[in-house]
Amino acid sequence: MPRILGIDPGSTITGFAVIESGAQPHAIVIDCIRLPRTDFPSRLGLIFEGLREVIERYQPDEMAIEDVFVSRNAASALKLGQARGAAICAGAARGLPVSEYTPTQIKQAIVGRGHADKTQIQHMVKVLLGVKDALQADAADAAGVAICHIHHARTASRMRVAANTTGRRA
Numbered sequence: 001m002p003r004i005l006g007i008d009p010g011s012t013i014t015g016f017a018v019i020e021s022g023a024q025p026h027a028i029v030i031d032c033i034r035l036p037r038t039d040f041p042s043r044l045g046l047i048f049e050g051l052r053e054v055i056e057r058y059q060p061d062e063m064a065i066e067d068v069f070v071s072r073n074a075a076s077a078l079k080l081g082q083a084r085g086a087a088i089c090a091g092a093a094r095g096l097p098v099s100e101y102t103p104t105q106i107k108q109a110i111v112g113r114g115h116a117d118k119t120q121i122q123h124m125v126k127v128l129l130g131v132k133d134a135l136q137a138d139a140a141d142a143a144g145v146a147i148c149h150i151h152h153a154r155t156a157s158r159m160r161v162a163a164n165t166t167g168r169r170a
Contacts, residue, residue, distance in 0.1 A: 002021050005018050005055065006149065016051065017030040018060050035047070047087055048087075062149065064098070064099045064101060064149035065088060065098060065101075067100045068084060106145055109147060110128070
């Protein structure tokens with residue numbers, strides 16, 4: 001059963017989750033890297049190092065990350081993009097295949113509609129993974145990214161099987 005590292009990147013809090021896929025996906029870890037109020041380049045380094053440690057400890061097979069959404073605040077969007085870059089580099093440096101999903105794709109996979117709010121994501125992640133404890137929003141979002149990846153991978157697999165079927169009966 002492949003392990004998926006889901007990432008919700010942020011310049012102050014980066015959520016991460018390692019989810020083991022299977023008939024019923026289950027969480028190995030769902031948590032956050034909380035970054036100190038320090039200079040921005042140092043925070044990027046902490047994201048990279050923190051995720052390298054997560055990868056080393058939990059040995060995921062693949063990585064999925066939330067794509068940058070277009071923001072009205074260009075400076076915030078740039079910082080988010082740089083945080084994503086630090087996270088992607090941590091996975092790429094360990095040879096993990098990296099998949100990217102938009103917020104709408106993630107919400108659609110978790111809640112069934114592309115405009116769900118954070119509380120709906122938190123609730124559905126808990127239901128889908130059988131988690132009893134409260135989840136921090138960024139950690140739940142990271143788990144949602146991993147679940148989205150699992151759903152997309154399963155769909156792609158089914159489509160490959162269907163494409164290889166001739167439709168003739170023996």
